[in-house]
Amino acid sequence: MAAERIRAACDGRVPRLALLLGSGWAPLAASLQPRAVLDYAQLPGFPALAVGGHVGQVRVGTLHGAEVLLLSGRKHAYEDGDPRAMKGAIQALAVAGVTTLLQTNAAGSLDPAMPAGRLMLLNDHLNLVQASPLVGERDDRRFVDMAAAYDPALAALARQAARQAGVPLHEGVYAWVLGPQFETPAEIRMLQRLGAQAVGMSTVPETILARHAGLRVLALSMITNMGCGLAPEALSHAHTLAGAARAADDAARFMAALLPMLEAV
Template sequence: MSRLNDEQADRCAALLLAHHRRPRIAVLLGSGWGSLAQRVMNPVTLPYTALPGFPAPAVAGHAGEVVLGRIGAHDVAVLSGRRHAYEGGDAAAMKGAVDALAAAGVELLIQTNAAGSLDEAMRPGELMLVADHLNLAQRSPLVGEVGASRFVDLRDAYDPALRAQVRAIAQREGTTLHEGIYAWVLGPQFETPAEIRMLQRLGAQAVGMSTVPETILARHAGLRVLAFSLITNMGCGLQAEALSHANTLGVAEAAAPRAVSLLEAAIASLEL
């Protein structure tokens, strides 16, 4: 079950808060970012299966648990894994989790993902801060919602003030951080060369199979959003070798220490 009513969301929030944590920041970890959970201080771990409305991820690299604790000065809830729309066709698969986080008092959702580059200047192993997105799948997690709140304004969906802070933190850390538009495609197949050329002409710098539904859900719930992409491959037709999930995970694993270090520094230093 991914959809919760208010009472269920409050009950799930109470489970998250039962360990005397009051997270203001939630971090949703995608492929390659999982080791951030090991950097949480004084951690308390809850499996998704113990939390109403949280999904059971079925993709390698997604642990399916929440780690509560501190990073720097902030109490955080680190979500190790998401359920993708391609796993069952439900764009609202993370709705229960996002609603519960909002009910628990979370103010900011930081998302991470693995993505393909559409820009020759942005190579595998590098990082991109998401500035905007293209919903190429044209699916919404708000289908079925009622009332005026479903008409969410997505101007500045990726918070400009927080992005400015992250750019300054990356510069201070000496980490190259690109910034660009993320195109969401449903997957799970990789894109064709023709699709990559189309995405380039539409103005996207990276492409992936996640993040956009959760951003829409977070904005609907009143949360601010940041998102980071770990570039694991060049888009189809921009590199000689064939694409595979195993290769993307391998690149993500090799680049993970640098990516997670920047993410940890950003969380520790953010001013909400």
């Protein structure tokens, strides 16, 4: 039913590209030229949201010249312990006709060479929570191959867009932790030794769901702070949102170059 309502809102012209906005990325929505807006509450299977900066709307329209389905906000597993929070939404996108999911998030840096205000392209992830949104699936499709969870061809376009926009783009492994508390200094040191470059509380469940649904995935982190113990700063959600402002201009220029490339594939 959610897919049908999305199709109806799009007059049958569903964009192939969906953009899921995470913490810190909300200003992008202001640049969208909408032709339809649906609240998550109107879409069966979509979650109710309760985190600042996550509005809970699907907007259909043109963003930097590309036709997109823009999802303003996600529900996090830390809200009720359920990694399946975005399952209905991701499945509805696939059924409606979306083929590519571009995810964004806010993350803490584990690399001193990647300070707050930078962008990072995800090339892999660590599911440290060891929770799966596919638990309970009853067919062999649940055994999803995650070897190329983040599509290499789409990643190549992201690198090209960054060069075109003149925006520094780091690249690395994203570690998913449950939260909502931030990590301890010892946990940050552990994550560094495990080979992660950034840490956050989202994205991995949605990537698993998207790959299960057959969607191609590209994901980007906005670095809003250094990991605990790597800089003399007190961490909070408000601090995360404030840190995102440092990357806002770069993020806008980068997306202006990237979105038309993604729409064309």
